[in-house]
Amino acid sequence: MHAAARAYTNIALIKYWGKKDEQLILPMNSSLSLTIDAFYTETSVEPQKELHEDEVIMDGTNLSDASAAKISRFMDLVREKSASRLFARIVTRNHVPVASGFASSASGFAALSAAASRAYGIDCAKTALSRLARRGSGSASRSIYGGFVKWMKGSDDASSYAVPVDSAEWPIRLISIAVNRQIKKLSSREGMKRTVETSPFYPVWVEAGEKDLDRIEPAIRRQYLEEIGKIAEANALRMHAAMLTADPPFMYWEEGTITAMKRAIHLREQGIACYFTIDAGPNVKLLCSEKDVGHILEDLAKFFPTDALIVARPGPGVEYIDRPV
Ligand code: PMV
Numbered sequence: 001m002h003a004a005a006r007a008y009t010n011i012a013l014i015k016y017w018g019k020k021d022e023q024l025i026l027p028m029n030s031s032l033s034l035t036i037d038a039f040y041t042e043t044s045v046e047p048q049k050e051l052h053e054d055e056v057i058m059d060g061t062n063l064s065d066a067s068a069a070k071i072s073r074f075m076d077l078v079r080e081k082s083a084s085r086l087f088a089r090i091v092t093r094n095h096v097p098v099a100s101g102f103a104s105s106a107s108g109f110a111a112l113s114a115a116a117s118r119a120y121g122i123d124c125a126k127t128a129l130s131r132l133a134r135r136g137s138g139s140a141s142r143s144i145y146g147g148f149v150k151w152m153k154g155s156d157d158a159s160s161y162a163v164p165v166d167s168a169e170w171p172i173r174l175i176s177i178a179v180n181r182q183i184k185k186l187s188s189r190e191g192m193k194r195t196v197e198t199s200p201f202y203p204v205w206v207e208a209g210e211k212d213l214d215r216i217e218p219a220i221r222r223q224y225l226e227e228i229g230k231i232a233e234a235n236a237l238r239m240h241a242a243m244l245t246a247d248p249p250f251m252y253w254e255e256g257t258i259t260a261m262k263r264a265i266h267l268r269e270q271g272i273a274c275y276f277t278i279d280a281g282p283n284v285k286l287l288c289s290e291k292d293v294g295h296i297l298e299d300l301a302k303f304f305p306t307d308a309l310i311v312a313r314p315g316p317g318v319e320y321i322d323r324p325v
Pocket residue numbers: 011012014015016017031105106137138139140188189279280
């Protein structure tokens with residue numbers, strides 16, 4: 001059966017950084033994110049008798065590299081759960097604003113999980129999709145849901161999945177500042193492994209992250225942006241501090257990353273609620289209220305090209321689509 005799905009990317013406010021189980025992708029700590037509407041992936045999956053291997057077409061190009069192999073290994077997991085052994089034709093398209101600096105693995109594996117589960121006739125319940133998406137990329141487990149989402153670390157394959165926390169139907173916005181769009185030199189997989197194995201700060205990162213999570217959930221329920229922002233900013237800085245103290249140390253920041261962080265601090269001094277978060281790359285995301293977007297963009301435009309600034313709203317969860325990708 002042919003099936004297609006769309007999923008949106010998410011930005012973690014309490015980060016996932018470090019695996020307890022590399023094979024099953026079980027995280028060391030629970031994490032929490034906001035799904036956003038600025039970037040999504042659409043993917044269709046069609047099992048076909050004639051194929052001798054999976055065929056992956058991404059943004060119009062036939063993939064034959066490591067990413068095709070990664071997708072094919074993921075499809076093996078789907079086949080293990082299904083009665084079908086057929087290979088599939090997988091067509092995937094990323095809808096990303098030019099220059100946004102958004103990564104695609106979260107929306108990509110969330111969309112693929114939904115499309116493949118339906119195409120192969122396996123469990124399409126949200127929890128099952130979240131567990132499956134997790135096996136492709138940890139953060140993808142959260143893109144199954146819209147709004148604020150928590151990935152519960154769990155203790156095994158069955159108990160590690162995401163749950164919705166809040167629909168985020170309030171005027172919260174996330175401004176993405178694309179500092180550099182090059183592919184990062186050190187993958188999150190490698191970066192996490194090195195941090196877990198060598199940073200003396202790593203245990204502190206895990207412990208503090210759990211406390212952040214306990215504090216951010218009530219703040220989300222109260223729609224208390226300042227509190228959410230402060231917790232998220234401190235959490236991101238602690239993750240980067242753990243990277244800086246790994247052996248050998250590494251850093252994803254560039255000059256523009258620091259500039260963006262300082263603008264957020266400066267805007268706060270002017271009384272504007274605006275908080276940064278940074279993933280495994282140089283790009284910065286600012287959490288703010290809809291009413292302040294104009295003022296913040298005006299300030300940022302003095303330092304960054306306007307096409308590097310993308311404003312996102314909370315986005316929806318994964319959905320099935322019935323037209324070709
Ligand atoms: O899901 P991965 O393997 O791409 O790792 C994501 C890691 C961070 O983006 C830095 C944090 C997160 O929770 O999304």
